Amino acid sequence: MTDIRRRQLIQSLGAAATLGALGSHPAWAQAAKGDIVIGASQPITGIFSFAGTDMHYGLNDFIAWKNSTGGVAGRKLRYVYEDSGFKLDQGVAIFKKIMAAEKPSFFYGDSTQWAKAVAQDAIASNSILTSSTSLASSMADPVNMPQHFVPGPIYGAMHEILMEYIARTSQGAANKPKIAYVYADTEFGRDGIPAGKARAEKLGLPIVTEIVTKQAGIDVGPEVAKLRRARPDIVIFQGYILAPIPEFVRQMREAGLNSQVMGTAWGLNKPAYDALGAMGESLTGVAPYRYGHETDSPTINTMREFTAKNRPDMKHISMFYVSAWLSGMVFAEVAERCIKANKPLTLPNMKAALESMKDWDSGGVTGLLVDLSKHQIPSGRMYRYDPVKKAMEPASGWIKA
Template identity: 25%
Template sequence: MGLGFGFKGRIVACAMSSLLATIAAPVWAAADIVIGQVAPLTGVIAGTGDEYVAGAHAYFAHVNAKGGVNGRKIRVVVKDDGYKPDQTLALTKEMIAQDNPVALFGFVGTANVLSLVKNKVLSDAGIALLAPYTGSLDLREPMNPNIFHIRASYTDETAKMVEHLHTIGIRKFAVMYQDDAFGKSGLAGAESALAKLGLKAVATGSYDRTKPEEVGAAIKAIEPASPEAIIMVSVNKASSAFIKQLRAAGSRAQLYSISVVNFKELLKNAGEEIVRGVGIAQVMPFPYTPATPVVREFQGLMQQYAPGKVISYASMESFVAAKVLVEALRRAGPEPTREKVLAALEAVRDYDVGGFKIGFGPNNRIGSRFVDITVIGRDGKLLK
């Protein structure tokens, strides 16, 4: 006879082997908490999309390194829509059906998010969308219970810019805007702020969202009116092209942009001499100086988990949003569902992320109305 087991021996050996494997392996491994994000990683605002993904990634990676949320890791499924609303719609539907996220997060673009609202994607899925990168009133009035904003509206931003410029004696305003829901929202905000001061825009000019560098028509509409200040409701490439062409035409109007513009992109595309003095509204804490706890944490975790990625207002904003989402996931408990996460977000009140507060409520989906004004100074530095 050999050294092998008999039939009964083999059964005992298999049973013992199975028992040992059971003891050696964890009895239960928690599934990941899936979050869905659709953002423009290619196309005309790819830089912004990349930054908006990177800031959140740094915080989620930090949380996962510490054991996750209630013992479960966060897994973010990211899809690239190229800033095209039809792609946003298709990819979101696909993601909800295939990946089963408990929440959506960090989408970019007014028209992109409106495509979801118009097609009832969020309400039909019963899912929350936190921190869309847009300040459009069309997504805020009337309140959409599924969308949670952490940034001030474009109306808040343009009102702040108009009020600021009015205090220093400016009376002749013009508005340059992207010809879509995003741009028209900012235009309406500027016109409303001017009306409260008894003023009207002396000129307005727009450009096609698919051709951001073709701003000649906007120049022709605005420059002859000789405005003292121009509010730009536009993306990076359009803003850069507009500034260059406006200065080439001889206009010395003061230029102010809403927060979606990245000053480093203006510097790269238009040059320091041309963009010096341009004002930019901001809706988040200043990310370049560690003056508050959240900025210190942001800078440290970006260096650790997203080395080489850009420190910017966009990455700062998505970092703050990630902190809010993680807090909601904690409150949702060990078995988060779409319904539980939505309810947990609604219950977030005056949540301090580190010197900056976000708060929602049953009748409130606007977490912050903070607006600050910055200016591009000498040596390409952004100044408060």
């Protein structure tokens, strides 16, 4: 896409967002008929399959549930997906194939890299709104990524929430808690760290060391030695879903470190807290949504009821499942707002509808009303592992970044 064409598209999107009353147009009559198609490139196999299967189930199950309640303004949602194997070239090919064959209005992808790779084609199509499991800061960009939204707080927001929580819970202490960052040398690992450090500095919280590791195959011994010298009160992990966190914690304890272990989002999922719980350790961190076992959310309750009936072998509703279901909810809400305003499902109209969702009720998936005007949900809640319940339980109220 040329720079001129890109500027024209972005200008048209901005103009659409400023329009007030919505009129009608004869060409829209056909757009008001037929199924609303949601495409997806899901990592059902491959290295991310443990999450990808839940993402697929979450989006599929929301669509099935939504259709059972009447669909969107009387129209059915239709889910078209293929397995990406968490391979970028395969995910991009799936996007192009489904776009050509099915003309979807919405598309769910498997990664930050996927969203970036298809961005220009998605914008040029002028007909698609995308989302994914990614919480990367670069994904919430209404100007350069006008077609995309993040179904939760970006990592920068979560690290700000972490620092706010640490500051609040340490009020009155003789000394501010010393904090160490341990993160992977990947986009996932580095994301959010600058925002967290900036908020820590503002709050007077000392960051005493930063440790950057490879994503896998790590000898944690030398890194634990660095932590022992710094003697942090809190160690925040970023960029890992499980390994090498348990081994870090094991060696930290052997080295005499009693540092509290913290993390964000995907690092707070069942594999992580089960592994640490089995070691007699705890885990604290900021989650973007309520957990699947909580009962004070009508939407979470609906998920449990649906899976109990339709997926009896699913004993645990993961955060990946919740995230994909929530993305489906946003897709449906955007479609409904456009249809009720008698506007076609074009990118400018869908972007305007998305950005009008400033006080949207997610049914308690998030504890605050959802504000998607900046293409992310800028709130989260602190949770701590409860060894008796063997689950993550709330450790704070909902905090807006």
